[in-house]
Amino acid sequence: xxxxxxxxxxxxxxxxxxxxxxxxxxxxxxxxxxxxxxxxxxxxxxxxxxxxxxxxxxxxxxxxxxxxxxxxxxxxxxxxxxxxxxxxxxxxxxxxxxxxxxxxxxxxxxxxxxxxxxxxxxxxxxxxxxxxxxxxxxxxxxxxxxxxxxxxxxxxxxxxxxxxxxxxxxxxxxxxxxxxxxxxxxxxxxxxxxxxxxxxxxxxxxxxxxxxxxxxxxxxxxxxxxxxxxxxxxxxxxxxxxxxxxxxxxxxxxxxxxxxxxxxxxxxxxxxxxxxxxxxxxxxxxxxxxxxxxxxxxxxxxxxxxxxxxxxxxxxxxxxxxxxxxxxxxxxxxxxxxxxxxxxxxxxxxxxxxxxxxxxxxxxxxxxxxxxxxxxxxxxxxxxxxxxxxxxxxxxxxxxxxxxxxxxxxxxxxxxxxxxxxxxxxxxxxxxxxxxxxxxxxxxxxxxxxxxxxxxxxxxxxxxxxxxxxxxxxxxxxxxxxxxxxxxxxxxxxxxxxxxxxxxxxxxxxxxxxxxxxxxxxxxx
Amino acid sequence: xxxxxxxxxxxxxxxxxxxxxxxxxxxxxxxxxxxxxxxxxxxxxxxxxxxxxxxxxxxxxxxxxxxxxxxxxxxxxxxxxxxxxxxxxxxxxxxxxxxxxxxxxxxxxxxxxxxxxxxxxxxxxxxxxxxxxxxxxxxxxxxxxxxxxxxxxxxxxxxxxxxxxxxxxxxxxxxxxxxxxxxxxxxxxxxxxxxxxxxxxxxxxxxxxxxxxxxxxxxxxxxxxxxxxxxxxxxxxxxxxxxxxxxxxxxxxxxxxxxxxxxxxxxxxxxx
Numbered sequence: 001x002x003x004x005x006x007x008x009x010x011x012x013x014x015x016x017x018x019x020x021x022x023x024x025x026x027x028x029x030x031x032x033x034x035x036x037x038x039x040x041x042x043x044x045x046x047x048x049x050x051x052x053x054x055x056x057x058x059x060x061x062x063x064x065x066x067x068x069x070x071x072x073x074x075x076x077x078x079x080x081x082x083x084x085x086x087x088x089x090x091x092x093x094x095x096x097x098x099x100x101x102x103x104x105x106x107x108x109x110x111x112x113x114x115x116x117x118x119x120x121x122x123x124x125x126x127x128x129x130x131x132x133x134x135x136x137x138x139x140x141x142x143x144x145x146x147x148x149x150x151x152x153x154x155x156x157x158x159x160x161x162x163x164x165x166x167x168x169x170x171x172x173x174x175x176x177x178x179x180x181x182x183x184x185x186x187x188x189x190x191x192x193x194x195x196x197x198x199x200x201x202x203x204x205x206x207x208x209x210x211x212x213x214x215x216x217x218x219x220x221x222x223x224x225x226x227x228x229x230x231x232x233x234x235x236x237x238x239x240x241x242x243x244x245x246x247x248x249x250x251x252x253x254x255x256x257x258x259x260x261x262x263x264x265x266x267x268x269x270x271x272x273x274x275x276x277x278x279x280x281x282x283x284x285x286x287x288x289x290x291x292x293x294x295x296x297x298x299x300x301x302x303x304x305x306x307x308x309x310x311x312x313x314x315x316x317x318x319x320x321x322x323x324x325x326x327x328x329x330x331x332x333x334x335x336x337x338x339x340x341x342x343x344x345x346x347x348x349x350x351x352x353x354x355x356x357x358x359x360x361x362x363x364x365x366x367x368x369x370x371x372x373x374x375x376x377x378x379x380x381x382x383x384x385x386x387x388x389x390x391x392x393x394x395x396x397x398x399x400x401x402x403x404x405x406x407x408x409x410x411x412x413x414x415x416x417x418x419x420x421x422x423x424x425x426x427x428x429x430x431x432x433x434x435x436x437x438x439x440x441x442x443x444x445x446x447x448x449x450x451x452x453x454x455x456x457x458x459x460x461x462x463x464x465x466x467x468x469x470x471x472x473x474x475x476x477x478x479x480x481x482x483x484x485x486x487x488x489x490x491x492x493x494x495x496x497x498x499x500x501x502x503x504x505x506x507x508x509x510x511x512x513x514x515x516x517x518x519x520x521x522x523x524x525x
Numbered sequence: 526x527x528x529x530x531x532x533x534x535x536x537x538x539x540x541x542x543x544x545x546x547x548x549x550x551x552x553x554x555x556x557x558x559x560x561x562x563x564x565x566x567x568x569x570x571x572x573x574x575x576x577x578x579x580x581x582x583x584x585x586x587x588x589x590x591x592x593x594x595x596x597x598x599x600x601x602x603x604x605x606x607x608x609x610x611x612x613x614x615x616x617x618x619x620x621x622x623x624x625x626x627x628x629x630x631x632x633x634x635x636x637x638x639x640x641x642x643x644x645x646x647x648x649x650x651x652x653x654x655x656x657x658x659x660x661x662x663x664x665x666x667x668x669x670x671x672x673x674x675x676x677x678x679x680x681x682x683x684x685x686x687x688x689x690x691x692x693x694x695x696x697x698x699x700x701x702x703x704x705x706x707x708x709x710x711x712x713x714x715x716x717x718x719x720x721x722x723x724x725x726x727x728x729x730x731x732x733x734x735x736x737x738x739x740x741x742x743x744x745x746x747x748x749x750x751x752x753x754x755x756x757x758x759x760x761x762x763x764x765x766x767x768x769x770x771x772x773x774x775x776x777x778x779x780x781x782x783x784x785x786x787x788x789x790x791x792x793x794x795x796x797x
Contacts, residue, residue, distance in 0.1 A: 408640035417630030
């Protein structure tokens, strides 16, 4: 050491080729590892963004929906007998809606099939909230009221452009002649643009069978084109009068899908466009998603019952799993002797945390429903099952938090004569509390997202009433997602996405609470 | 204090090799086991009141283990078993009749690493008196806190910031805070487990001064790796080796004319 010439570093301190090579290799390994880490994080973030993005884009169309306004007069002759305790007069209210629609579109008077199609715009159950209102406030009888009724989901999707893809081509002013429902339109400006658009869409000339429809609308009148030539088109009047085509500029809608393959007919579209031209179709925020309970009609369905059901379930879970889990972890970590029995308990807790949740569902069905005879589909049973499910998670997290408290704090407290319990509750618990809380709330978050055990104890039931207590029939958010996602109708898809977002919002709120409480506790200490 | 451990004046004996010192604690045939492994072999030691007894010896010789027997801190270690008799005021502290909680309030302990509670300086001191019900009210508690901090030589440094976290102090101050915390419950014996090993020389010197000052009121037993420290602060020294007590005597005698060959080898630096 004292003689510099004997040290290899002294001769060529930083230029020894072998040393440098090794150094380069080491640095390259460092760099590689850093990049592996970045790639892993990038991949995870990309996957998450993709997932959330696809759900959000799906859900965004459910954020608003279309309603039709009706001016209904609840005259005393029809509704005079409505009392605060009578059943909601759904049929009579719907009768008003039906009369209004039939008066609006007299061409349906001749055919029951057409009437059926027309009434498909607004389903009967859509008036249920109005009818209930009427029962609650009989003072409204004898008055006129403007109500907004949700448009049938298929037409809603059509207007949103999600079902029966269509495109609009402005045509402008035309000349129109009508002979017995057949309308001939001529124009100085030609229909060349329309023809080009149709051929772009691979649409056959309209007279061919099996092809899509071209609808031409002016004002509140619509015709379906039968022939299409550069300067002259002919069509059948679906609704309205030829007069509108002389008064208002026309626009054409190309619907490439044949009518037989669509959920909405050309006539329904024509009626819808007429109502829209009257300003009676509005796009409004879809609050009913939060304020309505489940329904067989997508436009009427909401997640309220599931939200309340989830909250009740979580309440039961929290009031059982958190105290039991935390006390168990304190006992195991701070008081229990380390012997074979506690070792066995520990191993079993760890194993229980890995048991598939459906097994807990089976257990719940067998024990709580079978042996104890608790009510089916009730949040109390769901809560008990989920409490058992997350108990190991809570215990493990709490024990980890207690373990992380340095032994020196315990020693310090014991050495000045604090008892075991004083040591734990005065010194160890406050330090472990943020970790324990995190464990508890993450367990709750897991319980909130759990589906399988709830299916087995019957919480998948169709629930049209908001549960009032933990023993009422209820469903939960993830189960609602499951049952909506398995529905065939297209309209459920965005609704499912929206409920997923509601669930995520709850989870984010819970995690926010964790962060807030952690901060608060850490400041205190 | 209360009478659980008996009246001290009636029970004190004298040390055989130092007839003018009264005995505070008397250990006979102590054996300590960690599971199957024996850590302390048949140690008998008498500890004089109002003086500093230093326990020295190489690492792993069992001096910390022995120290922790004296306030039953070994109870908290899983699988640790203590045999033998440790008499304090005529009672065996290991007997079931003695509550370790009460014992520890009379035999305080300061650890190797300063371990203040993550609370304010005031709370650190006040916690012990509070759980033992030593203060009658707020003023009483303030007085205990001030007196303890004064005795630990920390009052002047912290009197304006008693609400600051104890952990925000420097290492040496933290250790004096821990000493003040131990004093606050009015112990008779203070055990110190290498109290200066985590401190710099200046902080160490302050703690040593403090120990010298405290011995007027308390019986102090200190485990140390530094023989200079043992020589500086203690009146009596016990040398441990491989779990056995090799030699015990006046510090002057141990360092100048050790009777045992192993003691001589250790203090002259030939092993350890």
